Amino acid sequence: MTMLNPLVLVLAIPAASAALLALISSYRLSSRINVLASFLTLVSALSLFVQPPPPDAYFLIDDLNIVFIVLNTFVGFTTSVFSASYIAHELETGRLTPAYLRFYHAMYQVMMFGMNLALVANNIGLMWVAIELATLATVLMVGIYRTHEALEAAWKYFILGSVGIAFALFGTILVYLAAQPIVGEGLQAMVWTVLIQRVAEFDPALLNVAFIFLLLGYGTKVGLAPLHAWLPDAHAEGPTPISAVLSGLLLNVALYAVLRFKMLLAANPEAIAPGPLMVTLGLISLVFASFMLYRRRDIKRMFAYSSIEHMGIIVFAFGMGGPLANFAGLLQMTMHSLTKSAIFFAVGHISQVKGTQRIADIKGLTETHPVLGWGLVLGVVAIAGMPPLGIFMSEFLIVSSTFSREPLLAIPLVSGLLVGFGALLLRLNGLAFGEPSGSVAPVEASYLPMFGHLALVLIAGIYLPPPLVAWFQHVASILG
Amino acid sequence: MPNLALDIAHLLAGGLVLVSFMMLYQDRLPALINVFALHAILLAASVAWQADIQNEPYLYVTAIIALGFKGFVIPMTLRRMIVRLGIHREIETVVGIGPAMLAGIGLVALSMVVMLRVTAEADPLAREDLAFALSVLLLGLLMMVTRRNAVGQVIGFMSLENGLILAATGAKGMPLVVEISVAFSILIAFIVIGIFLFRIRERFDTVDVQALDRFRGDQR
Amino acid sequence: MALIRDLAVQGMQMLVVLLLAPLLTGFVRKAKARLLRRQGPPLIQPYRDLIRLMRKEAVLAFNASWLFRAVPYLVFAATWVAAALVPTFATGLLFSWSADLIAIVALLGSARFFLALAGMDVGTSFGGIGSSREAMIASLAEPAMIMIIFVLALIAGSTQLSAIAEFMLSLQVGLRVSLGLALIALIMVAIAENARIPIDNPATHLELTMVHEAMVLEYSGRHLALIELAASLKLLLYISLIGCVFAPWGLAPVEGDWSSYAIGGLAYLAKLAIGGAALAFFETSIAKMRVFRVPAFLGAALMLGLLGTLLRFVSESF
């Protein structure tokens, strides 16, 4: 029974397949195994709906994190499908060797394992360990090309990430120290479910310091400005599947951690309200990233900045709080993961067929590669928040609710959105339209993941199934 | 007896802060490495003492790791490395010693203020230790910020992490402490190897615009 | 019975304007000549000219289009209808309510529109000069006219010419500043619209100074005759407009008997004579101005009209 426990499977499948993939040398086989494993993980994650196991000292499944888990495993699966077709091309062009590929696939599963673990962890220490595991795995993936830029990006990621790790740990220790007098020593003082029940009695001052360190520590992973420095380079220099995973998943996982602690802090009456902090950081990230979009020359780096922008919006929404804004934040997060990974799928194939990531060298895609080009157009239009795609709905809710509650906050929000919109559109004009340039060679791409994601986003923009809505609303009410 | 225990704990923790200041004061790498070794040894002592007064034997493991790994292995490798990289007699602080020290004092004061707001019924030992740990952490960060080359930054990071270990061991009955310290040691090993493998001295850390155009993928 | 009478009056009116228009032109020419101590052509000369032109064959440029041949009839028709709607000797014309003052101005505007197009049709530079200058003049004259209409409408509480005339007849008008402004503006506009000195010189054929004549330079024969007739109708229209608004004395009332109509007719002739003489005197006493000083002239008219309107808007007593 326990072996068939989906929770165990969600963790065991990636771990086992990571070990397996480390042994297999044939990249075709390993990529297939990779897809298969990711699929099985997705299935077991879905089966979590059927019989969510009761929380214990280490693991917890509640309505909040099940959303994250399903999203995580789904995007993980689609990305593995995309990566299968992507990696083959990399091998042909000789940017990667089979040895590295073996490493790559193993690390992919390790990364998935780490993220799933972080999501199901009920123990804040365990959560910390898991997130760091995932981070280190991604560091190694980012540096996998061994080019100078890749190494530099990995190094930057590594150093800044380690500092983030340290902060997060310090925050965790502080939380433990706050809990210890009330809950008592030992493991119980790190179990989130216990903490959330007793947090009202904790010492507020300790919680405040703890939250600051946790916000900075995990916020580094979320990519909030000015802690974002690692993010653009890591996206730009790593393999594109990893960029997709970073934008689509890792940021969410870190955000999940922040949310958990925000709930802790919000439950303590004397402690500082976490909202204003998050709102401020979110707005800074949004506006900053929108301006940064204008001067980008590298297509992947540009979309990395757009990820920062959206993370800013999401953190802003959760900082605003309230059922409407929280709902919008969850929706925005889901839509952003789907859309951004879809964009990276498109960008991956584009940069492969054009042989460059320089925006200036890519023109008229809708002429040379209509499917890819229009896919990119659709993706960018979606990420820019145009209807009838999903992000418009969330941004609609965020902006309108903000303006009716805090009109002054809406001004930087709206102007940031507009500035970012202008930048994305300007680049899109050059990429997708105008006189074509570069190779017109046909590309053997797997369009399924990209258009699957975009279709989901489109449907969500028009029709949200009531169960999902009810679920999100419930989660939003949990978040408070 | 418990008072004495408290005082010794304070002494060691305060000593760590002091040594951190000494590290800020060093502007040559070899000396810096030596002082860091001292820092690690002090940490080991403090951890051992905590293990004794909390009579939690497994903290001794942490102490031994701190002593052996950070106290001897890392410094020795670093020494050999800087000789290899030929940066063993460079002055590589960004801001002068004086401002750095002043900033450090400010940071210590800040951490005191922040931590002493904690209400007293929190375990006093933990509370005082926490203040020191926070200051060690901030000083380490300050050092990372004020050192230009990678080795100096790594040392700064390690002292920061010492502060963490101090806090972790100070927190009574906190689980996973040993695992965490092991994990961090591995992390540091990674960093050091990274520096050594990629010959990172100031290359990734240059402010030279040509280098930027060549390295930072996104030309202006 | 009444309907028949009204129809008769309306038809009378149309014939009257048609017949009197050349006479008025001739009268103005004669008066000018006399003022210049010349003998001058006889009064009926315009009729002769028209008949002569009618007899001649029409000479068309090679690339003149169907529009070029249609325009004279359109211009004539529009001007004639407009002139027929202005009370000359009797108010309360049968069809006067079918178009108010704004519509009359617009009818003249459409006549000008098509005439300007005809000027562009053949594709010589003269026609272009004429059309573009005419357009520029119109772009100032029409708003000025609308402003004048505003003043009148705000005073009389109606844009119907008959109603305005009746109101002016009634003694409750008195002397009003805005009326004076409107009168001056109307005279200026009338001069511009009828291409008289100092805006334009109907007698000149020096291409560079022509406006109206340049537009119609390519016309000949019956087409030219129609356009000349339309021009005279326009002059008549403006003088009778001024007459019926600012000197409504003697106008026959709606249900008037024949004697009142006779009185109205005589009064109308007198008004025409006075207007023509004044025009002739005015034209002989000043010189034509450069075409680019015209905007100042008409701008002044526009400003006067706007001023009058504003005065009316801010207070009923002006």
Added chain:
Amino acid sequence: MALAAELWSVAAYFALVVVAIATVRSKSNSSIVYSGTFAIGMFALSVASFALADGGRTGASIVLPLGLPWVGAHFQMDALTSFFLIIVNLGGAIASLFALGYGVHEKAPHRVVPFYPAFLAAMNLVPLAADAFTFLVSWEFMSLASWALVLAHHREADNARAAYVYLVMASFGTLALLLAFGVLAGADGGYSFDAIRANANLTPTMAATVLLLVLVGAGSKAGLVPLHVWLPLAHPAAPSHVSALMSGVMTKVAVYAFIRIIFDLVDSPEWWWAVVVLCLAGATTVLGVLYALMEHDLKRLLAYHTVENIGIIFIGLGLALAFRANGIAWASALALTAALFHVLNHSLFKSLLFFGAGAVLTATGERDMEHLGGLIHRMPQTAFAFLVGCAAISALPPFNGFVSEWMTFQAILLSPQLPQWGLRLIVPAVGALLALSAALAAACFVKAFGVSFLGRPRSAEAEHAKEVDAFSRVTMFVFAGLCLAAGVLPGLAIDALAPVVQDLIGARMPQQTSIDWLSIVPIAESRSSYNGLLVFIFITLSASSAAYAIHLFASNKVRRAPPWDCGFPDARPATQYGAGSFAQPIRRVYGTLVFRAREHVSMPPPGDMRAARIDVELRDLIWDTLYAPIAGLVGFAADRLNVLQFLTIRRYLSLVFILLVTLLLVLAIWP
């Protein structure tokens, strides 16, 4: 019932999108889709007309489980909706008919055909939507679809820029509307229009905010100065039938948004609102026509005239607001009717003119009037239809443009009844601007028609132009006939508009069709009246009788001869008046003020045989003073911030460090 039918036709449009994408490779693709849109358009048009005919029964409402989950997608159909649906679908259907002929010449049909039905569907959805979310989705989707259509010929750099400016301005407007709805809906998000109407607690300041936001939002779509900059770039860039839709219909949808929100949802106007609206409208009217006069690209000239006519419509709306704020319902009804009637008229003649421009484009491949000329010989039918359009837009009786402007003038003449001084001073000034713009419009269309259709051809293409296909001619004549009909029988249109006005204002204009001789009387017989039918009959009668008489009694001989050349034979076509030279006197009068127009004449010395040349320099002051600075600001900020991309790890660390210390400090000084 009618609502369901309209929604089904929208669904059919979307189905056509799928069909278009599916058959994008096939040859008959475009003809299939265009005939489909024509059929759907005619259906929706008839449904909407019936709905309006029986008073546009209100209350018909459908809620679909789409859009915002807890709100759902509300759709409603009242008189206002059905009127604008008539506008949309009439334009859409006839444009599709035109496209059946025009689309054949399309170089890249696969970039037009799939988006065309989507565009129509979105324009249908906006008037139908009855909650904020559905409304905004349709609104922005409309922008998106038209953006794709503007990019149909994406290889021209200008088009790419036009599309960019267009979409940025559009989403700016959408954000403004979004904020407006945010205010209207309140914190607990009552987004359906019924909830908004019910939401009573709307303070005057909030209402004023809504007005300004809506002016920005709807105005940026309709092309109110100074938000019009995208319009003359984007409308001409699209294929001509799309340009006709964008100019003739999409701007009207923006007008709908304004009416719906300000007259229906907010509906607590204060008198100074009218001042704001009237000032903007007056400036729009005159500036639009002046820009048009300076233009020598035919389609762009038409686009600028759209700006002008939007100004006229908004003058009517502003007057309606003014009267409504003072509770003079019947006058407000007159002004609103005038505005709505002009909406109809402009959609008619502007579409007609764009079709004509499209015909010229297909026949000659030229949009620049300086390369046209003499087309009346080559394509007489197009020329005739275009001439009708020109007369209509220049507000010449007996065409429709005159009637609506005449009614606007009548409304202006009622405004001494207004108590407020501000209004009393602003309204006559606006009237003067309106008169000025009418006269200038006439001048501008003398130029447009005279230069491109009359005279001698200025290029080989113009010389060898051929008359366009039957579809195009039919559509043009249909619209020409409609222009005349609406001008001759305005009473019918006014009475048809009565229920709309009744719903919004609570009053209506007197019944017109009952008046004998079918003349229209806005207020009272004694005050003013106009009878287009009689005027038309008079003119035709007198013209034909004159012609008859002359050909009967006088000579009817014609001789062809060379034109009078002043003694200089063989004047080349270049010696004719062109667009620039025609506008020169007017430029001298207005240009120096509005455009800082400068003329540089370079005259070669005597004996030098080089041609003298004159260069005219015009500056768009609005762009220079408003948009250029903003763009510069964004660029500056982007450059400054961009430094952060190139810092060293140590500096990034110091950023983290500083942030940490600041937060700790905040904590330390926290009370």
